[in-house]
Amino acid sequence: MNPKEEKVKIITEEFDENDEDAGVGSQKKTSKMARQKRKKPLPAAGPEEMVSENPHLGNQPEPLQEDSDTRPLSMTTRRGPRSLPPIPSASRTGFAEFSMRERMREKLQAARSKAESTLLQEIPTPRPRRLQSPGEKELETEFGAEPGEEAQKTQQEDDSQSRSRVKFRDSVRKIKTKPPVPPGFPSAEEAYNFFTFNFDPEPEESEEKPKAKNRDGTTQEEEEGEEEEPPVQGIHKTDEQLLISATEAEAFLWGLDHAAADFVAVRPADYESAHVRLQMEKELLFVPSRLTVPTYKKLPENVQPRYLEDEGLYIGTRPDVPRTCQNIMENRLLTQEPGRRWFGDDGRIVALPNPIKPFPSRPPVLTQEQDFRAELETLYKKAVKYVHRSQHMIGSGDSPGNFQLDIDISGLIFTHHPCFSREHVLAAKLAQLYDQYLARHQRNKAKFLTDKLQALRNAVQTGLNPEKTHKSLDTTQKTINEYKSEIRQTRKLRDAEQEKDRMLLKTIIKVWKEMKSLREFQRFTNTPLKLVLRKEKVDQKADEEAYEAEIQAEISELLEEHMEEHEQKMEAYRAAYQQWKAWKKAQRAKKKKKKQAVEEHPEEEMGEPYPEEDPVKPVPPEPTDRALMEHQVRERAARSRRRPGEPLLVPELSLAGSVTPNEQCPRVEVLRREDVKRRSIYLKVIFNDKEVSRTDSRPLGADFRVHFGQIFNLQIFNWPESLTLQVYETVGHSGTTLLAEVFLPIPETTIVTGRAPIEEVEFSSNQHVTLDHEGVGSGMPFSFEADGSNQLILMTSGKVSNSVAWAIGENGIPLIPPLSQQNIGFRSTTPSSSVHVVANGRIPPFLCALKRADAISSIGTSGLTDLKKLAKWAAESKLDPNDPNNAPLMQLISVATSGESYVPDFFRLEQLQQEFNFVSDEELNRSKRFRLLCLRSQEVPEFRNYKQIPAYDREIMEKVFQDYEKWLRDRNVIETKDHIDPHRAMVAKYLQQVRESVINRFLIAKHHFLLSDLIVEEEVPNISILGLSLFKLAEQKRPLRPRRKGRKKVTAQNLSDGDIKVLVNIIRAYDIPVRKPTASKFQQPSRSSRTFSEKHAASPTTHSPTHSADYPLGQVLVRPFVEVSFQRTICHTTTAEGPNPSWNEELELPFRAPNGDYSTSSLQSVKDDVFINIFDEVLYDVLEDDRERGSGIHTRIERHWLGCVKIPFSTIYFQAKIDGTFKIDIPPVLLGYSKERSMIIERGFDSVRSLSEGSYITLFITMEPQLVPGESVREKMSDVLKKFDSQEDEKLLQATEKFQAECALKFPHRQCLTTVTDISGKTVFITRYLKPLNPPQELLEGCPNNPQATAELVARYVSLIPFLPDAVSFAGICDLWSTSDQFLDLLAGDEEEHAVLLCNYFLSLGKKAWLVMGSAIPEGPTAYVLTREQSHYLIWNPCSGHFYGQFDTFCPLKSVGCLIGPDNIWFNIQRHDSPLRINFDVTKPKLWKSFFSRSLLYPGLSSVQPEELIYQRTDKAAAAELQDRIEKILKEKIMDWRPRHLTRWNRYCTSALRHFLPLLERSRGEDVEDDHRGELLKQLGDYRFSGFPLHMPYSELKPLIEAVYSTGVHNIDVPNVEFALAVYIHPYPKNVLSVWIYVASLIRNR
Amino acid sequence: MAAAGPSVFLLMVNGQVESAQFPEYDDLYCKYCFVYGQDWAPTAGLEEGISQITSKSQDVRQALVWNFPIDVTFKSTNPYGWPQIVLSVYGPDVFGNDVVRGYGAVHLPFSPGRHKRTIPMFVPESTSKLQKFTSWFMGRRPEYTDPKVVAQGEGREGENAEAERLKAAQLMLPFSSQ
Secondary structure, X not given: OOHHHHHHHHHHHHHHHHHOOOOOHHHHHHHHHHHHHHHOOHHHXXXXXXXXXXXXXXXXXXXXHHHHHHOHHHHHHHHHHHOOOOOOHHHHHHHHHOOHHHHHHHHHHHHHHHHHHHHHOOOOOOOOHHHOOHHHHHHHOEOOOOOOHHHHHHHHHHHHHHHHHHHHHOOOOOOOOOOOOOOOEOOHHHHHHHHHOOOOOOHHHOXXXXXXXXXXXXXXXXXXXXXXXXXXXXXXXXXXHHHXXXXXXXXXXXXXXOOOOOOOOOOOOOOOOHHHHHHHHHHHOOOOOOOOOOHHHHOOOOOOOOOOOOOOOOOOOOOOXXXXXXXXXXXXXXXXXXXXXXXXXXXXXXXXXXXXXXXXXXXXXXXXXXXXXXXXXXXXXXXXXXXXXXXXXXXXXXXXXXXXXXXXXXXXEEEEOOOOXXXXXXXXXXXXXXXXXXXXXXHOHHHHHHHHHHHHHHHHHHHHOOOOOOXXXXXXXXXXXXXXXXXXXXXXXXXXXXXXXXXXHXXXXXXXXXXXHHHHHHOOOOOOOEEEEEEEOOOHHHHHHHHHHHHXXXXXXXXXXXXXHHXXXXXXXXXXXXXXXXXXXXXXXXXXXXXXXXXXXXXXXXXXXXXXXXXXXXXXXOOOXXXXXXXXXXXXXXXXXXXXXXXXXXXXXXXXXXXXXXXXXXXXXXXXXXXXXXXXXXXXXXXXXXXXXXXXXXXXXXXXXXXXXXXXXXXXXXXXXXEEEEEEEEEOOOOEXXXXXXXXXXXXXXXXXXXXXXXXXXXXXXXXXOOOXXXXXXXXXXXXOOOOOOOEEOOOEEEEEEEEEXXXXXXXXXXXXXXXXXXXXXXXXXXXXXXXXXXXXXXXXXXXXXXHOOHHHHHHHHOOOXXXXXXXXXXXXXXXXXOHHHHHHHHHHHHHHHOOOOOOOOOOOOOOHHHHXXXXXXXXXXXXXXXXXXXXXXXXXOOOOOOOOOOXXXXXXXXXXXXXXXXXXXXXXXXXXOOOOHHHHHHHHHHHHHHHHHHXXXXXXXXXXXXXXXXXXXXXXXXHHHHHHHHHHXXXXXXOOOOOOOOOEEOOOOOOOOOOEEEEEEEEEEOOOEEOOOOXXXXXXXXXXXXXXXXXXXXXXXXXXXXXXXXXOOOOOOXXXXXXXXXXXXXXXOOOOOOOOEEEEEEEEEXXXXXXXXXXXXXXXXXXXXXXXXXEEEEEEOOOOHHHHHOOOOEEEEEEEEEEEEEEHHHHHHHOEEEEEEEOEOOOOOOOEEOOOOOOOOHHHHHHHOOOOOOEEEEEEEEEOEEOOOHHHHHHHHHHHHHOOEOOOHHHHHHHHHXXXXXXXXXXXXXXXXXXXXXXXXXEEHHHHOOOOOOOHHHHHHOOOOHHHHHHHHHHHHXXXXXXXXXXXXXXXXXXXXXXXXXXXXXXXXXXXXXXXXXXXXXXXXXXXXXXXXXXXXXXXXXXXXXXXXXXXXXXXXXXXXXXXXXXXXXOEEEEEEEEOOOOEEEEXXXXXXXXXXXXXXXXXXXXXXXXXXXXXXXXXXXXXXOXXXXXXXXXXXXXXXXXXXXXXXXXXXXXXXXXXXXXXXXXXHHHHHHHHHHHHHHOOOOOHHHHHHHHHHHOOOEEEEEEEEEEEOOOHHHHXXXXXXXXXXXXXXXXXXXXXXXXXXEEHHHEEEEEEEEEXXXXXX | OOOOOOOXXXXXXXXXXXXXXXXXXXXXXXXXXXXXXXOEXXXXXXXXXXXXOEOEOOOOOOOEEEEEEEEEEEEEOOXXXXXXXXXXXXXXXXXXXXXXXXXXXXXXXXXXXXXXXXXXXXXXXXXXXXHHHHHHHHOOOOEEOOHHHHHOOOOOXXXXXXXXXXXXXXXXXXXXXX
């Protein structure tokens, strides 16, 4: 039993279950068990059974497959015609499984079971037929075990047929326990089918047929019997058995039957006869057929084979496999179950292209154990001559290269030449037209077409006469129709030709007329050209008749045509009309119906849709109008044809005319002729881009023809690639010019000397020539009309008549390079090579070589001249056009055959971009990592130094972008939180934007490096340095003499945190305020009684005794120390004593660049300041008990802030070192301290000092290591800046450069400024910035009588505008100058802006004022303002508002480079540049070099400044509000800074201070100290009080906080300390705010 | 992996600067350093080193052998900016001044395994003949401000460098990646 069978059985079971009642389980089970049991005993069922069983178990499916495989044709033929309905596959396979043998066995079983059943007295019952499973039908076959294979086979087939029939018909049903039918009898179905079906002839079974028929005949009888049998049997069967499926029952019985045999097996020794064995083998083994498998078997049903090759896809070469092998394989595959998937769409086995390369690609493996000596051995190689172009060379193997190309240059004709006169132009045109006429005349197409028309008409005529034709009528009609259509075509062509002829004639006549009129007009002739029109008389009458006949014929033809057309149209119309009518009828009927319907169901009417639009009623076509047509025809004829009777005109061009001699010509014409005479022409012969020879120089004839008549014999060695003639023209004795190049075709190999025709090759040149005589020139417009209209532009052009041919040798052999040579040169393919190609099936190497190069370009370079042959070869050798290997070749051929290459009208830069896009753009943009990388490479500040960008998107935090996005969003939103004042916030935003745009502008420049940035190289030494160094070499070495060494400068690129230190050397201070006894009230009156006038003449003598009285304990006046804070790092010196302390200490402060970025630009933008604070250290005795004084000292140290010096880091960075004495910024009121000016009496010093009040400190600040400042960057920038556009005059700019260069040559270190960059990046001449501008009216009204006071007030106003260095705001990129109104709007700027504004104010006040460009401490290069008072000069510091006399020692301005006035620049050419030592009289040219002088007058440059400054009054309320807010914030800050202590605020004191501050503002911080002190003492007598007011311009909050912090007021930690803080803001116009902060600490005295 | 920061891969390099061929010079020493992109960070080993002074071998090869070891480990998140080793060779000139004899750079190998690299060395040349003479005379040859610039492309346009001899550095790179 095989599984299939079992399955079938199971199916049967299911049927049973479904149909019959359940409850038969037990029965079934037993049967199943029995069946299982039975499986074992089977083999023991005797030899015969063994034989039948064994193969069956082994390979059951085989027989059928074999069947279908080996004889598929027969199968199908039989099946098809019988037209059996499709059989369900499951059942079919079920059938298929049963072999003959099995059936025999089953029959045996059936017989047995039959016997059993009779024994058991079982009564079979008729079962519903449709339940019968296919399995049961096995029993229906009653053929006995017929011996002989043939019989078996046929039976098998019959059987399967019968079964299938049974299956589908379902008509004949049997019970399985049917009495066995005698062998050889067909089943009932077979019998039935035999009679009912239409059997097709079965050629193979012709022998068996009678047998089968016999059998059928018998079975019929049987069947009858059978039909009756079942009911009988049914009676016998019991009810139980009824439920069991037939097979099961049988199996059950079978099992029982063999129960005994299971235990005892007695059998004879096995013997298999050869026959049986063979049979077995046959079933076991499968021998695939060698026959070709038909395609349809390999494909799914009803599928046509699909050949990809035909569809244009490349499939490659299949590996070579013999046909028989393929067949075997295919057959084998087909027998396997999923075998079909091995077949492609084309029904062939799927195969990859042949992977085997024709030659090895791996280099030969060298043997390892090669002796190294062998490698060292010298090999002798013969010297090989270097061959330049081997591929185009005539190989050495061939006959030596005495090939020869003969080039015959006969002459040259210009069709246009610059020296052509107008007449020549016309003559050339006429000649050209005449040539055309001649050519046309020769061809005489019109005549030909007319004749053809005539012939066609005759043919039609004859065709219409049926007697003359022997053909059938319809063919005649057909030919006539063809003729007619041809007539139409021909007529059209003829008309066109005739019209062209006529036009040409007309043009010739027109040109000739023009020429004649020109000759008349100019009164001379230049050309001998003469046109004669010969009239040929015609017979008028005949002509007219012919004309009329022609027209009539045409009309009739046309009419006919139209009739036909009309007919067709009518037909169409009729059809359409019919349709329309039908529709109309239908519509009417419908309407009627609808009406009824509406009557019946009125509600339904609404929903009914109107099915279609009404067809339009067709309009019958118009019949043609004969008259109209005749009119048309006549009109056309008149246009294109000679009118009847008109004489035939034949133009004849002759050179018979005479040329006017020179004497009678006007001057210009004579000039022209002379010019022509002077010209001569020669040609150069260029072969393979090398000049090989040239013709003689021949003069240009008056007719512009040059005759050479020279033959050049080129002995060639290389294959000719190009052959060019260059036309050179010589004019007089001047040089030659190349007129044009003429490219000659390289002759075919068949063209040899003697046979070569003379060819004319046209050339033209694009040179432009204008002549001053009659010659029309070339490339120049000229006109024949008097008014210059109708302009013509002609280019020099002409024709070279030449012939090129291969020479013939002495023995008549043409001297042509051999063909093999040409192959290499991609020339053409010889038959031999194409044979080679076909044989190989692959492309010959030369084509492979071709493939490597771009196909198109190889045309031009490699002399691929015979493409047609190549194409032919490709077609002949059946190259696969789809093979990518052949693609270039195919392209080449297609290009060559189509005659033009396909040039797309667009250009794509990266054609393959699409192919390389591995993700879509959106996806790429969504990637966070990509975005991060992009932002970093764009150097967005937030990401510029982002390190270690994570490798995965998921690792990138969203917050990385948040700040950036926020910033992007907020760029335009003004943030008022940090700025308090909305205006300033706006300004800050604007400044930010300007900064960004400038930075963007310089981003590229930043990446530009100079050589000096990369390479350290010694400068070119001049002779002095060289001499000095030479001298140094000779110098004695003195080791004990130290020599100063310059510090090494470090570029800021490889630095890290902690590498840079700021060194501050505090040397000494002068005039520090000294303490004043606070407790002693007795002094107060004396102080307050002092008058202001006494102030300057301070009386030291009065004070000295009091001081000594105040400190009886011998306490010093002041114990100052210096604290330096930078980036919140604080260092301080030791405490010195006295008002003029000397520390001489070096403090070291580490520097940290922002974000760890030590690049130059980053360092330049460091905004930090170095605060140098001077404190007084006060010791207080805290001892409560005097008794302990002996045993210990308890003191508390307090420090009182005295003043500070603030130096921006950027200054240190740019200056590299700062060395000098600085004025200490001491608050105007310093409670508890006073200036000690008497104790040290040094007269000389004192007298100088008395001019400027204040304390001073001497400092030296530098950085370690020294950084290379941004100087180089600046210089580089200036180059870049030059490229920025400027609106200045070019001359002026040149002058500035010259001026600067001259100045720099003389005094390289003096600052000279002529042009500056304005805020939009344009270069502006500096004097344009200076112009009198009105200061605020408010300031002028302040003290109208005192001009000096007004000036000070104005200076103070200017100094109140916050200072913001450009280097900080623009990252050291450049110095931008804003105009005064921009400056006032921005409310921020550096020295230049302050100085410009101040200077402008002074100018408006009527002062003589200049801008001083120079250097000062600590600013470095800066701008000051110089004013001239009555007798002396004053130097104003615009940023602080202070002014100094010219001879003030403490003037911070240390050198003067140039002065700038509103209309000139003066450069200091004096020996010294210190303001103390120079003369400011700019009128002296020896001292001052002026920019505008007599040589260069001042051009009156307009100013960039506005006409007038408009000042808005500042909102007082806003200022008050701001004041309150600042106060609140500062108080909070102070409390924050004292986290461990309670901060008490003294309200009395605060209010007192608040009242005092406006006073300070009014007096500008002077002369109020004593009053104030007295007042305070009055109010807060019992407090020890220390405090001071701070004053600064307001820009933003942070500097205020920073300033308060730096005073260290909050550091007092006495338990009962109280604080007072008052803020006052004084508003000036234009939002300039002056801020006063009064901070004080109070300690109640005990 | 993700919690402790970005995931990285490691590049472990160990190898040696083997020998050089400077036929004209003797008593040279070499300096190496690495140039790498922003996403790279050294995690272990020495980033820079100066070798001993070596003399020419006495045989025909005249090799200057250092066998100077290199051992460094980088971590990175991005192959962009793959480390390059920059070698600069110095030695005394006629007057005993220490002058540069060659710069060279090469990318570290991309694949694990044993690699041998031969780096062509070059020195920048003086801009003029006169400068060439004076620099020779004074022993102040043109030098790069930083040897690392040889591994960079920026700003190298105007440079005129004289290509020198060859030099072999052998690098063995067991390569690991997290």
